[in-house]
Amino acid sequence: MAKDKRRLDLTRPVAVWRSEDLLDGCKAAALTMILRTVGCRWNRCTMCGYASEGAPASAKDLVAQFEQAMQRCSPEVQVVKIYTSGSFLDPQEMPAVARDEILQRLEAMGIKRLVIETRPEYINQDVVEACLSHLDTEFAIGLESSNDLIREHIIHKGFSFQDFVEASEEVHRQGGRVKAYLLLKPPLLSEGEAMRDAMVSAKAARGYAEVLSLNLCNVQRNTQTERLWERGEFRPPWLWSALEILKSVRGTIVCDPVGAGTRRGPHNCGKCDSAVAEAIRAHAIAQDTRVFDELDCECKSTWRDLMDLEEESFGTPLI
Numbered sequence: 001m002a003k004d005k006r007r008l009d010l011t012r013p014v015a016v017w018r019s020e021d022l023l024d025g026c027k028a029a030a031l032t033m034i035l036r037t038v039g040c041r042w043n044r045c046t047m048c049g050y051a052s053e054g055a056p057a058s059a060k061d062l063v064a065q066f067e068q069a070m071q072r073c074s075p076e077v078q079v080v081k082i083y084t085s086g087s088f089l090d091p092q093e094m095p096a097v098a099r100d101e102i103l104q105r106l107e108a109m110g111i112k113r114l115v116i117e118t119r120p121e122y123i124n125q126d127v128v129e130a131c132l133s134h135l136d137t138e139f140a141i142g143l144e145s146s147n148d149l150i151r152e153h154i155i156h157k158g159f160s161f162q163d164f165v166e167a168s169e170e171v172h173r174q175g176g177r178v179k180a181y182l183l184l185k186p187p188l189l190s191e192g193e194a195m196r197d198a199m200v201s202a203k204a205a206r207g208y209a210e211v212l213s214l215n216l217c218n219v220q221r222n223t224q225t226e227r228l229w230e231r232g233e234f235r236p237p238w239l240w241s242a243l244e245i246l247k248s249v250r251g252t253i254v255c256d257p258v259g260a261g262t263r264r265g266p267h268n269c270g271k272c273d274s275a276v277a278e279a280i281r282a283h284a285i286a287q288d289t290r291v292f293d294e295l296d297c298e299c300k301s302t303w304r305d306l307m308d309l310e311e312e313s314f315g316t317p318l319i
Contacts, residue, residue: 008036010058010061011061011065012064013033014034014053016033021079021115022284024114027285030079030080031080032081033081035066035082035092035172036056036063036085037094038056039051040054042119045156045223046155046156046225047183050085050225051085058095060098063101065103070105087122088118089116089118089122089127095294101131105222106134110245112136113138113155114136116131118141119159120141120164121159126249134283136177139171139178141168143181144157144181144182144201144215145198145201155188155235158223159194164208177210179210180212181196182215184216184245185216185236185241186217188317189317199248202245202249203260213255214242214257216257217236218266219236236264237281239272240299240300240303241303242255242280246311250266253287254283257277257281260280268299271297271299272296276295279292280305
């Protein structure tokens with residue numbers, strides 16, 4: 001049965017949680033909130049199901065959601081992350097009056113850094129200045145891949161690598177920070193192809209982003225990826241692949257393996273999933289690949305054999 005959006009309390013956020021994050025290379029307390037907006041205006045990416053969370057929240061509703069979320073804040077919190085399942089800088093999602101009120105509140109609280117997500121087309125001189133005039137802001141952009149063919153024809157992202165570059169340069173001109181999201185294993189790519197693309201993309205994006213965030217593709221509901229998965233034509237990435245990428249990339253790269261160990265999420269054999277996922281989370285804070293040194297499992301040889309077979313079959317994904 002479809003969700004009845006009329007019954008949603010638009011003054012309450014979708015989710016709020018406390019965690020740890022990096023702040024200038026040091027561990028810091030963070031508060032993350034997901035605000036319920038009208039949703040992503042683009043809404044065409046093959047792996048994204050967040051549009052189903054959208055509802056017609058007003059500027060007043062969004063400020064109320066923010067206030068509810070900030071009740072979980074405490075004096076030790078230095079980083080606040082505000083996600084909207086779309087773009088914080090899109091005025092149709094986040095009206096300027098609500099955005100400015102939220103920024104003023106965070107500035108008054110002495111928050112050290114704000115992290116927001118946005119598509120590159122919403123980044124311009126005025127909105128970047130509006131954020132940075134209040135507090136240090138990190139602009140997270142879902143680049144996914146540096147390969148325009150993969151991003152446009154497989155992910156359906158709707159912007160070019162050059163668009164990402166120009167948005168990043170605008171942020172940096174004004175002294176802001178950029179985080180680039182990279183996607184491991186879009187549908188239709190084999191495991192080896194996906195791993196190599198993520199490595200190449202990390203190298204290409206490194207010059208334009210202070211932080212890289214490796215997102216491991218999971219199967220969200222009501223998406224093209226889910227339809228492929230239901231037909232047995234898509235398997236989420238192996239956690240071993242994520243480890244290889246994290247070990248190969250220079251500079252700051254983080255990863256939160258959402259849904260690790262589940263059928264819809266990144267997984268290995270089931271026996272080692274928890275240990276590997278925990279090591280990936282530890283690496284995000286420590287930025288030390290030695291946390292991976294003791295990890296091993298008999299399924300690692302299966303993972304290697306799978307990629308060899310995919311190469312022999314001309315890159316065809318094997319489930």
